[in-house]
Amino acid sequence: AQSVTQPDIHITVSEGASLELRCNYSYGATPYLFWYVQSPGQGLQLLLKYFSGDTLVQGIKGFEAEFKRSQSSFNLRKPSVHWSDAAEYFCAVGAGTGGFKTIFGAGTRLFVKA
Amino acid sequence: DVKVTQSSRYLVKRTGEKVFLECVQDMDHENMFWYRQDPGLGLRLIYFSYDVKMKEKGDIPEGYSVSREKKERFSLILESASTNQTSMYLCASSLRVAGAAYEQYFGPGTRLTVT
Numbered sequence: 040a041q042s043v044t045q046p047d048i049h050i051t052v053s054e055g056a057s058l059e060l061r062c063n064y065s066y067g068a069t070p071y072l073f074w075y076v077q078s079p080g081q082g083l084q085l086l087l088k089y090f091s092g093d094t095l096v097q098g099i100k101g102f103e104a105e106f107k108r109s110q111s112s113f114n115l116r117k118p119s120v121h122w123s124d125a126a127e128y129f130c131a132v133g134a135g136t137g138g139f140k141t142i143f144g145a146g147t148r149l150f151v152k153a
Numbered sequence: 154d155v156k157v158t159q160s161s162r163y164l165v166k167r168t169g170e171k172v173f174l175e176c177v178q179d180m181d182h183e184n185m186f187w188y189r190q191d192p193g194l195g196l197r198l199i200y201f202s203y204d205v206k207m208k209e210k211g212d213i214p215e216g217y218s219v220s221r222e223k224k225e226r227f228s229l230i231l232e233s234a235s236t237n238q239t240s241m242y243l244c245a246s247s248l249r250v251a252g253a254a255y256e257q258y259f260g261p262g263t264r265l266t267v268t
Contacts, residue, residue, distance in 0.1 A: 073255065075259075081261055082243055085257075141198075141255050146195055
């Protein structure tokens, strides 16, 4: 069965430090992969996506993610975190036919300390 | 930009009431979705619709129904609200095109409390 695992429930980083959020997926074929961000009290906003091609993808707000097929991972990175990045981050995989099934991880909450 | 709006940000209802949550999107998307979001569980799909009057059950449809009479509008109905339906409800939409179909645009959410 398809699944998405985000091993870290929450992470705290200092402002200006680098960030890596982990995501592992289970899916038989090449998946469509996404990272979304949810600010407090808001809906989800797409940060970046991977469909095919270059395994390093760039997104909005200075985020990037790397698809590693051998590790079934799609980790999200940012070289220097800003206080406004404090939010919850969701990894997701598009699975099934017709776009009817997107599986979301449980989320990682990012805290940023001054 | 795609805009998905939900009728209420916060809603408080009593047990047994019938509850309607409305969602409207303005980008002519074919697919629309209803999720509930609970801490530690991520997003769970309740129902989705890929066309007007078409609907499919998601992972947790029990206690819910949906209606899609117009392409831009997708309603979630709680026939008889219960306290275990207290949650954040998120609506989303997407194109029905390979790949892009999974790229979903979300509304701001409705936080429903059932007392």
